[in-house]
Structures are given as structure tokens and as C-alpha cells.
Amino acid sequence: MDTNDFSNIKLVSSLNENINIMKNIFLNDITVVYRELSIGKSAITKCMLIYIGGMANSQIINENVIAPILLSDISFTNHSKIIDVLMQKVLLTGDNKKSDIVDDIINGIIYGKSMLFIDGFAEVIDIDTIGWETRSISEPQAETIVRGPREGFTESMNLNLSLLRRRLLNPKFKMKFIRIGKQTKTLVCVCYIEGIAKEPILEELMKRLNNIDIDSILDSGYIEELIRDAPYSPFRTILDTERPDVVAGKLLEGRFAVICDGSPIVLTLPTIFIEVFQSNEDYYNNFLYSSFVRSLRWLCFFLSASVPAIYVALVTFHQELIPTPLLVSIYAARKGVPFPSIVEAMGMTIIFEILKEAGLRMPKNVGQAVSIVGALVLGDAAVNARLVSAPIVEITAITGIASFMIPQALGLIIVRFIFLILASFLGLYGYIFGVMGLVLHMMSLRSFGISYMTNVPSFTTDEIKDTVIRAPWWDMHLRPKRFKNNKRMKK
Amino acid sequence: MKKKKLVILIFIIYMCPIILCGCWNYKEIETYEIIAGMAVDKDKITNKYILTIEIITAQLQGSSSSTSSKLYRSEGDSIFNAERSMVAKIGSPIFFNDAKVIIISESLAMEGVIPTIDWTNRDSASRSDMWMLIAKGNSAAEILKANVKPNQIVSFNLDNCMNESKLLSKFPESKVWSFIDGISSKGKSETVATVKNEFDEENIAPRLGGSAIFKSDKLVGYLDDDETLYMLMIKNKLKEGLITLKHVSGSDTNITLEIFKNRTKLTPLYNNGKVSLIIDIYPVVTIGEVLGTKNFMDEENLKILQGEAEKKIEAQIQYLISKLQKDYNSDVLGFGEIFKEEKPMVSKNFQKNKEGIFASIKTEVNVHLQIKGSGKTKYPISIGK
Numbered sequence: 001m002d003t004n005d006f007s008n009i010k011l012v013s014s015l016n017e018n019i020n021i022m023k024n025i026f027l028n029d030i031t032v033v034y035r036e037l038s039i040g041k042s043a044i045t046k047c048m049l050i051y052i053g054g055m056a057n058s059q060i061i062n063e064n065v066i067a068p069i070l071l072s073d074i075s076f077t078n079h080s081k082i083i084d085v086l087m088q089k090v091l092l093t094g095d096n097k098k099s100d101i102v103d104d105i106i107n108g109i110i111y112g113k114s115m116l117f118i119d120g121f122a123e124v125i126d127i128d129t130i131g132w133e134t135r136s137i138s139e140p141q142a143e144t145i146v147r148g149p150r151e152g153f154t155e156s157m158n159l160n161l162s163l164l165r166r167r168l169l170n171p172k173f174k175m176k177f178i179r180i181g182k183q184t185k186t187l188v189c190v191c192y193i194e195g196i197a198k199e200p201i202l203e204e205l206m207k208r209l210n211n212i213d214i215d216s217i218l219d220s221g222y223i224e225e226l227i228r229d230a231p232y233s234p235f236r237t238i239l240d241t242e243r244p245d246v247v248a249g250k251l252l253e254g255r256f257a258v259i260c261d262g263s264p265i266v267l268t269l270p271t272i273f274i275e276v277f278q279s280n281e282d283y284y285n286n287f288l289y290s291s292f293v294r295s296l297r298w299l300c301f302f303l304s305a306s307v308p309a310i311y312v313a314l315v316t317f318h319q320e321l322i323p324t325p326l327l328v329s330i331y332a333a334r335k336g337v338p339f340p341s342i343v344e345a346m347g348m349t350i351i352f353e354i355l356k357e358a359g360l361r362m363p364k365n366v367g368q369a370v371s372i373v374g375a376l377v378l379g380d381a382a383v384n385a386r387l388v389s390a391p392i393v394e395i396t397a398i399t400g401i402a403s404f405m406i407p408q409a410l411g412l413i414i415v416r417f418i419f420l421i422l423a424s425f426l427g428l429y430g431y432i433f434g435v436m437g438l439v440l441h442m443m444s445l446r447s448f449g450i451s452y453m454t455n456v457p458s459f460t461t462d463e464i465k466d467t468v469i470r471a472p473w474w475d476m477h478l479r480p481k482r483f484k485n486n487k488r489m490k491k
Numbered sequence: 492m493k494k495k496k497l498v499i500l501i502f503i504i505y506m507c508p509i510i511l512c513g514c515w516n517y518k519e520i521e522t523y524e525i526i527a528g529m530a531v532d533k534d535k536i537t538n539k540y541i542l543t544i545e546i547i548t549a550q551l552q553g554s555s556s557s558t559s560s561k562l563y564r565s566e567g568d569s570i571f572n573a574e575r576s577m578v579a580k581i582g583s584p585i586f587f588n589d590a591k592v593i594i595i596s597e598s599l600a601m602e603g604v605i606p607t608i609d610w611t612n613r614d615s616a617s618r619s620d621m622w623m624l625i626a627k628g629n630s631a632a633e634i635l636k637a638n639v640k641p642n643q644i645v646s647f648n649l650d651n652c653m654n655e656s657k658l659l660s661k662f663p664e665s666k667v668w669s670f671i672d673g674i675s676s677k678g679k680s681e682t683v684a685t686v687k688n689e690f691d692e693e694n695i696a697p698r699l700g701g702s703a704i705f706k707s708d709k710l711v712g713y714l715d716d717d718e719t720l721y722m723l724m725i726k727n728k729l730k731e732g733l734i735t736l737k738h739v740s741g742s743d744t745n746i747t748l749e750i751f752k753n754r755t756k757l758t759p760l761y762n763n764g765k766v767s768l769i770i771d772i773y774p775v776v777t778i779g780e781v782l783g784t785k786n787f788m789d790e791e792n793l794k795i796l797q798g799e800a801e802k803k804i805e806a807q808i809q810y811l812i813s814k815l816q817k818d819y820n821s822d823v824l825g826f827g828e829i830f831k832e833e834k835p836m837v838s839k840n841f842q843k844n845k846e847g848i849f850a851s852i853k854t855e856v857n858v859h860l861q862i863k864g865s866g867k868t869k870y871p872i873s874i875g876k
Contacts, residue, residue, distance in 0.1 A: 315520045320588040324647075327525065327589055332549035332558050334521035341519060427517075432506070459495055 006102040015119035019048055022117075025106060032109070039090075039118075040072045045082060047118040055112035057131020064092035065114060065127055082118060087125060095128035107185055134159060140242035140264070143407075145281045152242045157187060157261040163244040164191060168251065172196075178209050186217040187261040191247075196254045196479065201270060201448050205256055220260035220267050230445050234411025237447035238269045239276070246280045253479055270448040273456055274467045277301070279407040282470050291469035298468055300405035303398060304412050305438075308345045309419035309431050311395050315341045317427030333389040342424035344388050348396040349420070351377055353413060356400070523586035527560060528646025530594040530631035531570060531607050539566045540607075542573035543632035544585070545646050560644040562635055570610045587617035591650035593667065594624045594686065596631040600703065600710035608667055619668040622653045625703040625710065627685040637688050637695045645697065649686065652699050656684070660723050660732035660750075661716040662699050674708055678827035678848065681705045682722065685713060706821040714811075721807045724772060725824050727755040733779065736803060740795045744783025744871075748776040748800060748862075757829050761837045767853040768826060772804065774858070778865040781872075788869045793862060801858040808856050815849075822849035 006025070011018055019034065026032045035049040047069070051061060072090045087096045099105055100123045105115050112130035137159070140152035153160045165173065172194040179185045190205060208227040217223060220240065229237045241247060242264050247257045250268040258267040277297045282290040314322055315330060322330065337344070355374045362370055376382070378397070383390045403412055415438060422430035445452035455463045462478060465471035525547045532541040543564045550557050563580060567573030577585060595607055611617050626634050635645050656664050662684035673681035682702040689698045702719045704712045714722060723729040734748045752775040760767045778796075781787065787796050815821060827848050831838040841848040 316517050319518075319520055319523065319586060324589045324591075327520070328547055328549075328558055331520055331523075331525055331547065334519070335549045337521070424517075459498065 006106055009102045011100055011102060011105075011122040011124070013120050013122045015046055015048060015117055018117050018122075018124075021102070022050055022105075026109075035066065037066065037069050039069055039082070039086070040074060041070075042073075045079070045119055047116055049114055049116050050109055051114035051129060052109055052112065055110070055132050056114055056129040057112075060093065060129045060131060061114055065116070065129065068092050069116075079120070083121060083123060083125060086116070086118075091125070091127060093127050093129065097126050098123050099126045100124070107179075130158075137163070143242055143246075145279070148281055148284045149243070149245045151244055153244060153259075153264040153266055155262050155264055157189060157259055160244070160259050160264070160266065161189065161191075164247060164251075164257075167244060167248040168193065173251070176202075176206065178206070180209065180212050180214070180223070181217040182213075182215050184216040184218070188217070188223065189259040189261075191251060191257040191259065193251050193254075196252065197256060198254060201256065201450075204448055205258075205269070209258075217260060219263040220258065220265045221263075223258055223260055224267055229447050233441065233445060234414040235273070235442060235445060235452065236276075236408065236410065237271050237445060237452060238267050239271045239408055240265045240267050242266070243280060249280065249283065270450040271452070272447065272450060272454040273442065273452050274454075276406060276408045276410060277468075278466075283473075287470050287472040294470060295468050297405050297407070300402035301410075301412070304402040304406070305415045306419060306431070306435075307395055307399050307402070308349060308416060309423035309434070310428070311391070312341050312345050312420060313423040313427040313431050316424065321428075330389075330391050333391055336386050337389045338386070339388070341392070342420065344392045345395065345420055346417075348378065348388060348392050349399065349413075349416065352396050352400045518584070522583055524581050524583050525586045526590045527644045528590055528592040528594070528635065528649065530596070530626070530635050531599060532596045532630050532632055533599045533602070534566065535598070537566075539568060540570055540573050541566050541632065542570060542577065543635055544574075544577065545635050545644065546581070546585075547644060558644070560646075562632075564632065570607060571614075574610075587614070590617060590621055591646045592622045592624055592653075594626050594631040594634050596626050597628065597710065599631075600625050600683075600705075603708045604670075604705075604710075605708045608671065611667055612671055619666070619671070621667050622650060623665050623667045623670050623683050624649065624686045624699070625683050627687040627701070627703070627713065629688050633688055634686055634697045637697050649697060649699070653684065656699075657730040660720045660729050661701065662719055663702050663723065663728075665702075670705075674705065676828070677842075678822055678831075679825060680707070680821040680823045682714070682719075682823045704815070704819050704821050704823055706819060711819045711821055717807070718811050718814075721804070721811050722823065724753060724774070724804070725755060725757075725770060725808060725811075727753070727757075729753040729755075729774075734776070734800065734804070736796070736800055739785070739787070739799055740792070742783065742785045744781060744785040744787075746778060746782065746787065746796065747780035749779035750774050750776050757826070759826075759830050759833050759837075761834055765853065766830065766837060766841075766848060766851060767855065768829070770808065770854055770856045772808075772856070772858045773861070774804070775861045775863050776800070777863050784871050784873060786871055788865060797860050797862055800862075801860045804858045804860070805856045809854070812854050816852075817850075820847060820850050822847070824849075826852050 009021060011021070022032075023034075031052050031054060033049075033051050033053050035051075037047050037049055039045045039047060049061070049065065068090045069086070074085060074089060083098060087098070099108070099115075105124055105126070108126050109115055112132050114127040114129045116125040116127060118124070134156040135154045137151050137154055139150040143152075151163060153163065161175065170193065174192055174194050176190040178188050178190070180188050188209065190202070190209070192202060205227070209223070212223070212226050214222065214226065224238045224240065225231065227238070247266050247268060251257055255268050255270065258269070260267075277294055279293075282294060315334070319327060334341075339347070355370060355378065359367065359370045359374070378393060382388045383393060399416070406412075415434075419431055419434045422434040424430075426433065443451075443453050455467050458464055458467070465476050527545045527547055529545070530543040532543070533539070534541055541564060543562055545560045545562055547558055548561045550559065563577055565573045565577040565580060567576055574585065593608070593611055595604055599607060608623065611621065612619050624634075634649075637645060653662075653664065656662055663682045665681070665683040670681050670683060673679055682704055684699055685701045685703050686697050686699050688695050700716045700719075702714045702722070703710050704714060720729065720732050720734075723732075729750065730753075732750045734750065736746045736748065738744070739746050754773045756771040756773075758769040758771070760769065778787065785792070787793055812824070815823060827838070830841075830848055838848060
């Protein structure tokens with residue numbers, strides 16, 4: 001039995017019975033406040049205000065709900081219109097509406113709203129008194145930038161939507177709400193700009209969201225995994241961000257944003273590969289510098305995926321390809337190291353990942369230990385002990401640093417390992433096989449109907465403008481072709 | 492679309508060598524012994540080849556390691572045999588890809604070098620762009636035994652010197668492949684750089700200089716440093732070099748001219764059964780050094796200087812040609828080839844009569860020297876009176 005289903009419960013006109021229904025639902029919940037009231041000084045009609053302390057703002061309830069009801073001196077000539085009169089003339093809160101669906105009422109109470117039950121009615125007044133504490137707006141820790149807006153999303157959807165709206169003062173900025181999660185009933189909002197975003201993508205997105213069948217949504221990561229294309233691929237077909245300016249930029253390019261209540265991480269889709277290399281700062285800085293940095297990121301993508309594999313291939317198969325001075329220095333460094341190159345490369349890559357993960361999870365107070373121990377494991381001490389050769393330390397360091405250059409986290413570690421294993425079996429031949437497989441895989445990926453590698457193999461001036469390079473704003477006239485509805489100018 | 496295809500094509504062409512070259516055998520780098528260079532001698536009594544190789548060794552000192560070299564010697568009925576029996580001595584396979592030089596002893600070269608270089612050229616492991624050197628006077632192994640500096644690898648040192656040959660023009664650039672290429676074409680002979688051990692300040696060091704003249708694959712004689720320079724000049728292979736003039740116009744002043752550009756044009760002529768060759772040489776020089784006080788920058792003296800330099804170059808070249816024609820009859824200058832290319836009928840005639848064309852060529856040398864400047868200063872260092 002679904003304990004969260006109240007659709008078969010109906011309100012009745014007796015206040016006492018309604019209260020009993022509520023008390024049954026919120027059995028033993030001492031945070032639920034039942035405040036008995038009588039309307040007006042003349043005190044004819046009884047009513048009951050139900051809310052949850054801590055979720056609702058008690059100041060608003062006291063000043064704008066309870067006080068006016070108790071102190072109102074309106075005489076109710078027509079008892080049947082009492083709800084309308086209360087809503088129109090008495091209550092001082094902004095968002096009031098009538099409701100008779102038990103499901104909504106329960107969810108409203110849980111969400112921090114107050115429900116006013118009135119004797120003689122099978123309806124309640126739903127009063128917006130939401131007032132739980134939220135984190136204040138701060139700069140996202142994971143996406144720090146030097147230049148650009150510093151605001152970041154918080155866990156409150158209302159606040160997040162207001163951050164977005166402030167950037168898109170446009171009535172065409174549309175939102176669609178949906179509740180997902182049988183137990184959590186998490187509110188999820190899909191944002192887009194009408195006229196720019198493509199309708200079929202919206203339909204597909206809503207279809208996928210509606211199809212989600214899960215107990216709980218605690219973070220937008222759940223949604224990402226549930227609706228993404230190619231669920232087994234290490235590449236992400238949906239990106240996320242904590243920055244409202246990034247989301248606004250993507251919306252303006254015709255993309256969709258999925259905001260999940262309770263999570264500061266907002267999903268943007270459809271995603272194409274080149275987005276991985278784009279940082280919002282690219283658009284705020286000088287275009288020449290941005291273009292340079294972007295090409296560096298592409299280089300680092302290559303380095304991060306391939307350097308260990310190429311090193312192992314060269315050292316164990318193709319010594320002929322190494323220039324003599326380098327060969328001699330690698331030769332000298334490898335002398336006396338007990339492990340084969342592939343074991344060294346694998347081991348050091350894994351150790352680097354361990355250090356990275358340990359540094360992430362470790363409490364800040366003991367964080368120093370990781371860096372000190374890390375320097376020992378991945379550094380001179382290891383070379384001194386002749387456990388690893390110096391070149392492999394260098395290779396691991398380059399690979400690690402390069403992987404941090406890419407603004408969006410990728411599943412590159414998987415690619416790196418596959419390349420390494422292939423290179424250890426077949427040398428460069430195997431590595432090239434890996435590259436071919438990777439390209440085939442990436443070419444076959446789609447994100448909500450959009451080819452993942454859109455604009456990667458293009459050479460036309462229009463398509464290359466926002467890829468490896470970032471063209472100056474005065475030269476970028478067109479929105480990205482695949483997502484947008486029509487060919488209107490960006491400016 | 493066309494552009495795209497071109498880019499893809501270039502990409503494929505670039506990828507091919509990366510995928511296709513190299514060996515497919517898994518082998519850790521440190522299990523090899525890397526060879527820097529090798530020397531080949533022949534034992535006259537047992538008639539066996541003696542192969543001496545210089546192996547790079549690494550010494551571990553804590554975390555750092557330094558490299559130096561070590562020599563190994565083995566004998567065999569052929570070079571390949573000698574190389575394989577080396578493995579039994581060292582205990583690990585030998586990595587020939589980075590061998591820089593092959594040094595051949597004088598006596599072996601006189602017998603013919605084909606047996607020596609065939610394996611180098613044929614084996615997939617060794618590279619035919621190794622430098623080929625002739626050990627003049629010494630045995631070839633002796634050259635590798637010289638210690639240039641502590642911890643320095645002799646073969647790499649020789650390699651560096653050969654790479655700088657353009658600056659000196661005192662020895663020819665002789666790679667194994669170009670030597671094989673040269674002796675394969677009809678009538679042409681090759682020159683190979685020579686090396687010999689000399690006493691340096693404290694130790695013995697190999698010094699490159701001069702060239703060995705081959706006729707077919709046999710060593711027949713030597714040219715010294717200066718003769719090599721003029722030989723390169725005729726072959727239009729001269730890049731840079733120095734010419735020293737002594738007692739210019741009767742004064743006590745010597746002058747060093749620095750050649751920094753040279754072009755040589757050979758024009759073959761055939762008249763009444765006589766072959767002749769006009770050699771036009773256009774060197775561009777600067778005055779590199781004035782060893783005296785006489786000023787050569789005024790027009791008159793400059794003309795004298797030019798005349799003397801031209802005369803000297805002409806005389807040297809004529810001397811070189813007659814030496815090659817009379818003493819060795821070895822066409823290292825490539826005259827036969829010029830005739831073959833430009834006067835094929837004449838060349839064929841000579842071949843029919845089984846005559847060497849080289850020995851009967853009369854030459855006329857015209858030097859068109861151009862003095863371009865004089866370094867940083869025009870004047871000689873003057874003594875204040």
C-alpha cells in the first residue's frame with residue numbers, strides 16, 4: 001500500500017471531522033500546530049489553523065493571519081461567503097487560495113504553508129506562510145571564477161528561480177513544475193525561454209521526467225541519471241552548474257534547465273561535447289585570452305586521456321620513436337625500478353585518484369596531512385626508494401593537473417585506463433584502436449536528440465566561433481543551430 | 492568540403508607513420524643495452540671481424556642517475572655473428588636504433604667496406620642514417636677508447652661534431668645510406684669523413700677532419716682538411732668555411748675570409764672528342780680576420796685582395812682535380828654524373844669504349860668572389876703614432 005496516497009480521503013463540512021482526518025494523518029507529530037480560532041470579535045464561526053512550526057514563518061502567521069482573523073469586525077451576513085470574505089478582506093498574506101484536495105493540503109502543510117479549516121466547509125484556505133531557513137546566497141565552492149557574477153544557487157527553489165529571473169527579465173522565460181518521488185514529492189522545475197528553445201526537446205524532457213518512478217529525489221543528480229541518454233557512457237550528456245549566470249546563458253542559447261528543490265545544482269540540457277570546455281568566464285574575458293585558454297583545455301583533454309598510455313607504448317614497444325637524449329634519460333631512470341612500466345603507470349594513476357578523493361573527503365582540519373603524505377607517495381621519496389621511476393611521477397603529475405583544466409568533470413579516468421591497457425598490449429597500435437573506439441562512441445552519443453559531437457568536426461567559420469576558440473561578441477550573430485527554434489539574431 | 496577532405500587527408504598521412512612505425516614486441520626499455528656507436532676492425536691473422544660497441548650505462552646515485560659508456564668487444568666471422576656473440580657477453584639484447592656512428596678501420600676499408608656496412612643497412616634494428624667514419628691510422632676500436640671528458644659518450648660526441656660539419660666544411664657529411672647510394676651509381680665515387688685520435692691537453696680525443704677517398708667500395712687515399720673544403724666547393728655542398736690568405740699583396744698581413752654562401756655551377760662541354768668542364772664558383776665571403784695592420788677596405792686594396800683570393804681558390808681547385816685525376820682516378824666530384832645528365836650521348840660513348848670519363852676531363856675554373864663585408868669593423872686595428 002502506498003502510504004503517501006490520500007486521493008481517496010475527502011474533506012467533509014464538519015470542522016471536527018476534518019481535524020480528525022488531519023490528526024490521523026499527522027499522528028504523533030508534535031511539530032504540527034493546531035490553532036483554534038474564532039472569526040471576528042463576535043465569534044460565531046469556529047476555524048482551525050494548521051501549520052508546522054519551523055516550516056512556516058510564525059511571525060507572518062501571528063501578524064498577518066491570526067491577528068486579523070481574531071480582530072476583524074466584519075459581520076458575516078451570508079455564512080456561505082465566509083471564505084471569500086476572509087480571503088478578500090481579512091487575511092493580510094499575499095498568496096491565498098481555496099483548496100479541497102487532501103493531497104495538496106497535506107503537502108502544503110509539510111512545505112510550510114498554513115491551512116485554515118473553517119467549520120461548515122469542505123474547503124480550506126491555503127495560506128502561503130512558507131518561512132523555513134535557507135542558506136544565504138554565496139559563491140559556489142566548486143566553480144570559482146575570477147571575473148563574473150559571484151552568486152550561486154542555494155537549496156531553495158524559490159530563491160534559485162528568483163536568481164534566474166533577475167537575469168532574464170523576460171515574460172518568455174517559462175517554467176514547468178512537476179513533483180517527482182513517491183515519498184519525497186520533490187518539486188522539480190523545468191525552465192526555458194519560449195521562442196528560443198525547441199518544442200520537441202521540451203516534450204521529450206517532460207516525457208522523461210513524467211516517466212520517473214522513484215521513491216526519493218534528494219539531489220538533481222538523481223534526475224540526471226534517470227533521464228540522461230547513454231546511461232553507461234563515461235561522458236556526460238547532461239551538465240550541471242551552481243551558477244545562475246551559466247544557466248541564463250544556456251537558456252538563451254535554447255537549452256533547458258532542470259531545477260530540483262533542495263539542491264543547488266541545476267541541470268542544463270541538451271549537452272554537447274564542446275560545452276565541457278566552456279567556462280562562463282570565457283565569455284566575460286577578452287576573447288583572445290579565452291580562445292587561448294580554451295585551446296589549452298582541449299590540449300589538456302588530450303594529455304589527460306593519453307599521456308600515460310603513450311608513455312607506456314613508447315617505453316615498452318616503440319623505443320625507436322624516442323629521441324636519443326630522452327631515451328637515455330628514461331633508460332637511466334628505469335634502471336633498478338622493479339615494476340614493469342604498465343604497473344608503474346597504473347599504480348601511480350590509481351594513487352593519484354586516491355589522493356584526490358582523500359583530499360576531497362577529508363575534514364579541512366586534517367587536510368594538510370593529505371598534501372604532505374601525497375608529496376611523499378607521488379614524489380621524490382618514491383623515486384628515491386626506487387619504487388617508481390622519475391618519468392612516471394612526471395607523467396602522473398601532468399595527467400592529473402591536465403584533468404583539472406577541464407571545467408566540467410568528465411569520466412576521463414575510465415578512458416585513461418582503457419587506453420593504458422590497450423597500449424600495454426599493443427603499443428601505439430592499441431592506443432590508436434582506443435582512440436578510434438572513443439571517437440566512434442562519442443560520435444554515436446546523443447543528448448535529447450542532439451548529436452553529442454555537434455560542431456566538433458566542423459571547419460566552417462560560423463560553426464567554429466564558440467568551440468575551440470571564442471569569437472568576440474560582436475562577431476557572434478547566430479545562436480547555436482541545433483537547439484534554437486529559428487534563425488534569429490543573438491544580438 | 493574540399494578543405495575538409497584536405498585536412499582529413501593530411502591527418503591520415505600524419506597518423507600513418509605514427510601507427511605503422513616501431514616494433515610490436517613488448518620489451519621494457521631498461522632490459523635493452525643501448526648502443527651509442529660501434530667500431531669495426533679485422534684481425535689479420537684469424538681473418539675475423541672485431542666488433543667494438545659503446546654501450547650507454549647508467550649509474551644510480553640515490554635518486555639521480557648519471558650516464559657514461561662502456562666498451563664491449565667481440566669477434567665473429569661476420570659482423571652479425573660478432574653482434575650476436577656480444578649478447579652472450581652482455582646478457583641482454585642490444586638496441587641498435589640509437590647508434591650514431593660506425594667507425595671502420597683503415598685496413599678494413601682498403602679491403603672494401605661492403606661486407607661491413609651491409610648488415611647495418613639490412614638489419615631492421617639499425618639505422619642507415621648512422622655516420623660512417625674511417626679511422627685514419629688508428630684501429631677503429633681505439634677511437635671509441637678515447638676519453639673525451641669523464642662521463643661523456645664518445646659516439647655522441649662524434650655525432651655532435653658531425654652535425655656541426657657545415658660550420659667547418661673540413662670533412663664531408665657521410666651517412667651510411669648516402670655512401671651506399673653513391674657507390675651504387677655508375678662511375679661515381681664517395682668520400683667519407685676521417686677521424687683520428689689526437690692528444691688534447693690531458694687526454695686523447697678523437698678529431699674529425701679530412702676525407703677518405705673511395706673507389707667503388709675500397710679506400711684509395713685521403714684528402715686533408717683544406718682539400719676537403721675545395722672538394723665540397725666543387726660539389727656545391729659548401730655552406731660555411733674559412734680560407735686563409737697569406738702575405739696578401741706582398742705585405743706581412745694575413746687575412747682569413749669567412750665563406751658564408753657559395754654556389755657552384757658546372758657546365759660540361761664536348762668538342763671534337765674532347766670533354767671539358769667549366770666550373771663557375773660564386774662564393775660570398777666576409778673578411779673574418781685581418782692579421783696585420785694593412786687596410787684592405789679601400790677600393791684598390793680590396794680589388795687586390797679579391798684577385799688574390801680568386802687566384803688561390805682557382806689554384807687549389809685545379810690542384811685538387813689533378814690530384815684526384817692522376818693519383819686516384821676516383822670521381823668523387825661527380826663529374827661523370829654531370830655528363831650523364833646533360834650530355835648523355837657523350838657519356839654513353841665513353842662507356843662503350845670502356846674509358847673513364849673522369850680522367851680525361853679538362854677543367855676551367857672561374858671564381859667570382861664577392862666580398863660582402865668585414866664584420867663589425869672596417870679597419871684593421873691601428874697603432875697610434
